[in-house]
Amino acid sequence: MSLPLALDIALKLKASLATEVTRSQESRAVLKTLDTPALLSQASLREAFNQHSAYLAGELARHLGAFAQQHGLTDVTLEQVRALAPFEGEQLTGVFAEVRSLSQALNELDQVNQQLAERALTVVRAYVTHLAPRPYTRRGQPAPVESGTHSERA
DSSP states (O other), X not given: OHXXXXXXXXXXXXXXXXXXXXXXXXXXXXXXXXXXHHHHHHHHHHHHHHHHHHHHHHHHHHHHHHHHHHTTOSSOOHHHHHHHSHHHHHHHHHHHHHHHHHHHHHHHHHHHHHHHHHHHHHHHHHHHHHHSOOOBOTTSOBOOOOSSOHHHHO
C-alpha cells in the first residue's frame, strides 16, 4: 500500500527540514564572522537540501497519487485519507502540520540570514572601496569613478 510509504517519506522530509532549520540557526555566526569556507560549505549543503527536499516532495506526491488511484479518486485530500485510513491519515496530518511549521521557521530564518548577508556585503564593499586607491589622470586630477565595481560586473 502506498500510504505507509507516503508517511515514511513525509517523516524523512520533516527530519530533513529540522536539520536545515538547525543549520540555518547556526549560519548567523558564520555570516557575522564572514567565514568564507564555512559560507561556501553551507551554500553547498543548502543546495543539496533543496534537491533532496524536491525529490522527497515528488515521491510523496507519487505515493499519495497511487493511494488516490487505489481508491478511485482523481486527487487526494487529508480528509479523504483520514476517512479511508484513519490511523495513517491522522499520522500524516500531524506530520504535515510539523512540516508546515518547520518550513515557516526556515523561511523566517532565511529572511534574517539574508538581511545579515546583505549587511555583510555592504561592509565588505565599503572596505574594498577604501582599500582600492582612487585613480588619477595624468594631470593629477581624480579620474571619474565607475558606478559599479569589477565584481559586480563580472
